[in-house]
Amino acid sequence: MLFDTIARLVAERTDCDIAAITPESRFEDLGIDSLDTMEVLIKLEGELGHEIELDQKVETVADLMKVIEAQIQE
Secondary structure, eight states, rough: HHHHHHHHHHHHHHOOOGOOOTOOOOOOHHTTHHHHHHHHEEEHHHHHOOOOOOOOOOOOOHHHHHHHHHHHHO
16 A cells, blocks of 8 residues: 555656555665655655655665665654
8 A cells, every 4th residue: 555655646746657666666766865765755744644754865666665664653
């Protein structure tokens, strides 16, 4: 579910094909810059109902998933 939500938001932000997004996809390769990352995080927070603290660099969708999962479990 988390992957699907992230993939959908990234696809909406970049107009790329959602089927092309995998956990190993690098945000840079998808055309996501730091501003885009913040926009995606804000939307994720709204959908998940949980504040996300991005205190480390995330390069892939899987990296972001790990950060979010760790914070939700705290």
